[in-house]
Amino acid sequence: MNRRTLLLGGCALATLAACGDSGKFITYDGxxxxxxxxxxxxxxxxxxHGDEVLKKYKIGLGGDPIGPKQFEGDGKTPEGFYYINRRNPNSAYYxxxxxxxxxPQQVAFAQSQGKKAGGDIFIHGRDGKNKGRGKDWTAGCIAVKDKEIREIYAMVQDGTPIFIFP
Structure with missing residues (x-):
């Protein structure tokens, strides 16, 4: 092989690699x-947006969803007022x-009980084992379909308030 063939082949591979996940991210201008x-x-x-519902989604929750999350590993989804504070484009859940x-109050309560409050609570897609609807299967997160988390990921900015009701 000559240099030209190698260079063209490398460019073609780089272009194909860049296109491989192009459908994962969408834009939103609403x-x-x-x-x-x-x-x-x-x-x-x-x-x-204010009082207007822009989108609604059916969700799955933690494996033991009734009641607020109090401790690491309790299988519950938190209740209360929080913020969106980070994003993971390489999530195991799409x-x-x-x-x-x-x-801080939840951390203090868990510590007073000799336990950890837990963490790493996300809104995420579904992995290959949990594609079905109608069952609560997460460790406390909020699960939606992969195509729905694409919309949510594009629409919701860090700092957005989230209210989780019983």
Missing amino acids: PVVTQIQVFKANRMMYLL LSIGISYPN
């Missing part, structure tokens, strides 16, 4: 999402955005 509301009992999540659980 109204700003000003808050997220999650209703655990109804398994629904709403993205709002894409994910982080929720600011736990707050």
Whole structure:
């Protein structure tokens, strides 16, 4: 092989590699999402701009969803007021955005009980084993379909408030 063939082959491979995951990220130029509301009992999540519902999603929750998350490993999804505070484009669950659980009071309560409050609570897609709907399977996170987390990831900015109701 000569240099020209190697150079052209390398450019072609780089171009193909860059295209491989182009469908994972989408753009959004609609109204700003000003808050997220999650209703655990109804398994629904709403993205709002003021009082207007922009999108709604059916969700899956932690494996033991009734009641607020208190301790690491309890299988519960938190309840209360939080913020979106990070994002993970390389999530094991397709894409994910982080929720600011736990707050200082939750940490103090868990410590008073000799336990940890837990953490790493996200809104995320589904892995290959958990594609089905209608069951709560996460360790405390909020799960949606992969195509839905693509929308959410594009629409929701870090700092957006999230209210999680029982």
